[in-house]
Amino acid sequence: MRSFFPNYELSLKDPETYWRRVLEASAEDIYWAKWPDKIFEWEPPKPFKWFVGGYTNAGFSAVSYKIRKYRDKPAYIYYSPELGVERKITYWELYQLVCDYAAALRAAGVRKGDRVMVYMPNSIEAVAVILAAARIGAISTTVFAGFSPKAVADRIELTEPKIIFTQDYSLRRGRRVPLKENIDEALKISPWRPEKVVVKRALPEAEVAMEKGRDLTLDEFLELGKYTDCSPVFLEANEPLFIMPTSGTTAKPKPVVHVHGGYQVWIWHGAKLVYGLEPGDVVFNTSDIGWIVGQSYIVFAPLIIGATSILFDGAIDYPRPDVFWEVVEKYRPTLIWTSPTAARLLMRLGVEQARKHDLSSVRRVVTAGEVLNPEVWRWLYEDVFQRRVPVIDHMWQTETGGPIFGYPYALVKDMGYGMEYVKIKPGSAGQPLPGVEFEIVDEKGNPLPPMHKGIVVIKRPFPGLTPTLWKDHERYLKDYWQRFEGRLVYYTGDAAHVDEEGYIWFGGRADEVIKIAGHRIGTIEVESALLTHPAVAEAAVVGVPDPLRGEAIAAFVVLKPGWRPTEELKRELIEHVRRTFGPIAVFAGVEFVNMLPKTRSGKIMRRVLKRVWTGEPIGDISTIEEEASVEEVKEAVSRMKILAETSRE
Template sequence: MKDTLPMDEKYKVHMSKYFEEYERSLKDVNGFWNENGRIIDWFKPFDKVLDDSKKPFYRWFINGKTNLSYNCLDRHIQNEKRNKVAFIWVPEKGEEKVVTYFGLYRRVNAFARGLLNLGVKKGDKITIYMPMILEAPIAMLACARIGAVFNVVFSGFGEQALAERINNSNSKTIITADGGYRKGNIIQLKNIVDKAIDLSNGVDNVIVVKNTHTEIDMEPDRDYYYDDIIEDGYVEPEQMDSNDPLFILYTSGTTGKPKGILHANGGYPVWIANTLKWAFNPKDEDRWWCAADIGWITGHSYIVFAPLLLGLTSVMYEGAIDYPKPDRMWEIIERYGVNLLYTSPTAIRLLMKYGEKYPLSHDLSSLKTLGTVGEPINPAAWHWYYEVIGKSRCPIIDTYWQTETGGFTISPSARLGLPDLKPGSATFPMPGIDAEILDENGKNVKPGEKGYIVIKKPWPGLMLTVNNDDKRYIDTYFSKFKGKYFMGDYAIQDDDGYYWLLGRSDEVLKVSGHRIGTIEVEDGLVSMKEIAEAAVFGKPDTVKGDTIVAFATLKDGYEKSPELIENIKKRIRNNLGPIMVPEEIHIVSTVPKTRSGKIMRRVIKAVYLDQLPGDISTLENEASVEEIKRAVDIIKKGE
């Protein structure tokens, strides 16, 4: 905990400005956000900063009218940023594409016109299922321009996961591509969309970008090529109320059904623009690279919207960071002069595996600031990132946040004053985040004691609700500690006030930076004709964070075999996507359950990891634990 790393003198900023701004943000909420809410332009100014009359459904910037597409594009083309580069798009293979703010503005208007011509209107729901190509942010910005609520689905998901999100969001239009590239292979995205539509409630329009130029089926009067519907011209941005829905983004939960997190047109952009400014202090001449995927909240907030709101130049990369060689990330940094790099601990651990020779073979001197996202970073990876990649001169901005929070909640602040950084600690809350750590009874824990991290007051980036499920919003986030936002993570605060995040307190896995619900994988397994029950947990992995391990029972008439397990894995891959595939599937006759029928994953995980299983007094059948132990012994013997 006391592994404090002194920074260069140029980064030792006195923190009085941070504490001044932080205290003001909590004591003078109206004054603070009346000022910082002006980071975006408003067609009509808001009458009131916060309406908390219907807690916990907080509403921000009341009666303000704005548009995210306008704020990302139109206002910049009226000044010197008109011809500034917005995106440098780097494909997995082939030549990069460079698009200016004016070029992006024209493309977004042309696609917005195409959507309107297809009959899409304000309030309609659109699902975006695309690889990391320029048309993905263009689609998001075009939807925002006309007031359509977009739902981006990670392109690694299979047809069942995609269909579930289409249905829950009630999307009638899908924007996709013929395919995407991943480590030299083509992912047949349009084929997956066709299968998902067969499982959905009905889709009127499918718009297809020609990306891989592979042969696909095109349904007449439903499917349209992107190039055939775009139309040059200007589309006036819809004047959206601050609290109109902007997008739905699904995140895994513990009930088996992904939660559709609903973010708003006003508070969300105010929050992400301010937090990127506070945390990384980007300069106008900087090149920013958020090495994530647009299908996740990191991509929404810090690949697409916040950098464009601030008028930055971003690198956007299509492929895997270690393909075609393990130096791919370092080669991109050198070639494009990246100044600010934001990536995940999983990526850092993956690249550590290849050793220092690859980063040392490239000139990384352009780097000024490094960042991490997605999970707590372990000290060994922190030191490697700091010393090998940053040459012991680049501060590491370790950010802690969630899909539900919109943007950073706890993070060092390069703009307001960097503290001495402690490897593995996200340091202090962002302005507006009133955090504390509580025990099971809602009492504050002592420094150094583990507890649940909560946020006591609302902030502009907080989601509006869970799509179609206000009750789940309340039950999941505001019921455990009444009136306080429950993050669902364990944390401790040390004697110096630094926050240390310890991971999920629920049963959600972190696989290669992706949040995956154990129940969602279990549901996928149990949907197989052979499997009766399944229990899934995460095995700690130095690169991926977690790998998925499953114990399952078979239905009568089926016998375990290597062929059966491989077949099940293949179907999980096809139905749910490759990140959902368990690394290990073990067949047993019964899994530990309580007498009420709840599978005790913690017991299975503890036995598997050779830990004490804890209280098993509520088990229905203690013999099931012994069987798990025997299975684990066989695994360890390599039989």
């Protein structure tokens, strides 16, 4: 195994030395009230521990520890194009706000270890609640402000929050989303009862029901803390910072735990190595604080490093198709952090939207969430940024807290003109970060050589990896850790292969790999092949049952403007893919749709495509961006099946 990241070999051969060096390097940014006694400790099946005996607080590192250096510097620039609201807050103002929230939480009876739930869109107030909870040793859990009442109820039941923060309404593409009403409905479903529900009024003219004795407006809540102190609580490095439940489908979501010590060190480590993040940076991250990307690289890491973040609340193409690029010109970010699906949407809208605006502030673009298809990478790198800035794909999970595969920004920023140059391979997530020792294995756990597709497993813990699930360590061991030939390994659930130069290529989730007559093809590989056709703007594929071959490919395609959906074009697309994969690429059909079912965070909901085909219950789709996309898929599947029946006759 190899990696182009500096000190990778040291991190595996002598992790004690490597992580002590990282601790020392990060000491200006991460505050330790007591320096750790021990780097790592693990006695399976107990949870592993990092930086044992050290005392810190991620909320303190992010705010109080920064005001001496960055007092009058903007910490956040909030912008909502739909509300027409812009607001800036300095590090000093953020410190004061966090103190107010911390005091009010304490006055409301919240203590170390109590859970605080946040069900709000991206906003300064939501960030302040998360940081204030951390400051007093409470455990936050942030729920994406698009989940349905049932999904929220599941998370309430899992985490049992003492207090819930929400908003009256949010706006999404001109529609009101009734967040407070969703909380009320969720509390009718869940057996757990919080002591307080705090409501931010974003639309004061709108009516909202308030339950006497339980519900408070945000102003009423802050009044509680008027005479209460906001002093921080320093916690042992392995005490919980927040719980981030994964998105469940049929099973209950998994309540992933991240802790104060290892999480802080890991997100700092990734920010420095992959993003090259410095205090002078302005970060435009299009994620949501309800997802791990928003938690790590909107809330905590940029503040810990002393950067400025653009806190964007809205859709990147509404109310104008060039809103994304407007933000870049107006607020001058140096780092754009977005999802591949968002990039595909921007590509579909056309490069002319980007060329209306001054993008000269941008120094790098990073993406994660799904594979950045080579065609989309080339569009960003060549058409939009004209080969001026690196476009860096990388990979991580909710469970890892930060990046585990990527490219070292310090070695790609010269784009080949400097002495130290790392080649970016479009479609590859790069190589492992220091501390990440991995293998590609088959279904029996046997290691596979380069160019063989299998499942990614990680052979040892690293500081960002979740050590447990909230109150369910047994499920954590069962779902994530597997013993292969006496070795205990972390099972990522992602399918990939490694090429001869050590680059990793992800093909989607292991359960999304399409198995055609014994051949394994990744969904991402087929989608990337479709995207190289000049007619295709977006594509999603799934494997569907085939009586002869086990599975076949069902493809759903969004066309670029100017192209017409025809039977001839369907045949052309199938042949186009077969030129890449050969005759093993057997299609159940190709259908054209106007939109794909995607979450608001930009991930294609392939399970929806597959379940529509098989007739299984679709499950919770409350995170979906456009509900109409599901109806489109149902009609497309119906057409596909009719054509298949006709051809058999």
